[in-house]
Amino acid sequence: MMGAEAAGELVTGALVAGAIEGRSGERHARGEHASLCLNCGTALLGSYCHRCGQAEHVHRSLSAIWHDIAHGVLHFEGKIWNTLPLLAWRPGELTRRYIHGERARFVSPMALFLFSVFLMFATFGAIGAHLEFPDNTPPSVSAQAQAKAKIPQVQAELDKLRAEQKAARDPTTAAALDRRADKLDEDLEGLSQIANWQPGRFADLKTGWKRLDEGFAKANKNPNLALYKMQSSAYKYSWALILISVPFVWLLYAWHRKYKVYDHAVFVTYSLSFMSILVIALTLLGKAGVGEDGLALAALVIPPLHMYRQIRGAYGTRRRWAILRTLLLVAFAAVTLTVFFLLLFAVGALG
Incomplete structure (x- = not known):
């Protein structure tokens, strides 16, 4: 359904733009021939009416409708x-x-x-x-209370890890501590969002x-x-x-x-x-x-x-x-x- 709507909007846009851009008629190899313009009745002097611009030949086939749609979407009369x-x-x-x-x-x-x-x-x-805004479903009162109580513990553990990382001399140990600290940073951010939840x-x-x-x-x-x-x-x-x-x-x-x-x-x-x-x-x-x-x-x-x-x-x-x-x-x-x-x-x- 979403794809059909998108295609419909695209074709609509092309046809609207084509209506603004295009002339009133298109010339085709086959169609009806008349000595008078079928649009305004002016006597024709050539392939197009010198008064309104409509082509001498007009089409009346089902395939011509699809041609007009494809022409509008893909060509814009070649100007695109x-x-x-x-x-x-x-x-x-x-x-x-x-x-x-x-x-x-x-x-x-x-x-x-x-x-x-x-x-x-x-x-x-x-x-x-x-x-869209994030999920507007509020956390439960107990979840908020637990998050608020846990924030100081996680913060203390994070401070301890950062201190150990700073004091570590072995690069491998420092990298491992850094990864653990980053994980605690993410946990702390999640807990803060729950504790201080506000609806979008x-x-x-x-x-x-x-x-x-x-x-x-x-x-x-x-x-x-x-x-x-x-x-x-x-x-x-x-x-x-x-x-x-x-x-x-x-x-x-x-x-x-x-x-x-x-x-x-x-x-x-x-x-x-x-x-x-x-x-x-x-x-x-x-x-x-x-x-x-x-x-x-x-x-x-x-x-x-x-x-x-x-x-x-x-x-x-x-x-x-x-x-x-x-x-x-x-x-x-x-x-x-x-x-x-x-x-x-x-x-x-x-x-």
């Missing part, structure tokens, strides 16, 4: 293969060329954004990735808005349900990331009148598309067994490097100013994500 390499390595050039009018060659920012977001959530659904919960917020405050209270009673609602709503409201981000990018070039809000919107939308694809790649690599340290390093290094290259190429900014703007953009991105998650939480609380 022109777009992705530039998006990955020369995002600034892609942004600049699209803004300056090269539209037919590349997938539009919004179409690529929609497809990448749908693909990301389809991937999460396929592999069962989701956020969201922050206690009081806004003065009765309905929203009631939603926060419900979320604290069942935080995993609240997280599920947030994840379910994330792709529906993903477009809000663009609206939240554009003003921040505008601030970086507010005194440059040659750059329009449209330019910043293209920059943001292509950047968010890349970040979605990066999340997909890192998620799949983690699922394939790549170490967490390597994935964490990639997650920390690649986004700011990509932002820097996009700023340099899109706006022609000098190196030192591009570095400064990249640092500001990373901070703005953190604020944007915080606002977005608060928005999702508020939507879930009110819903």
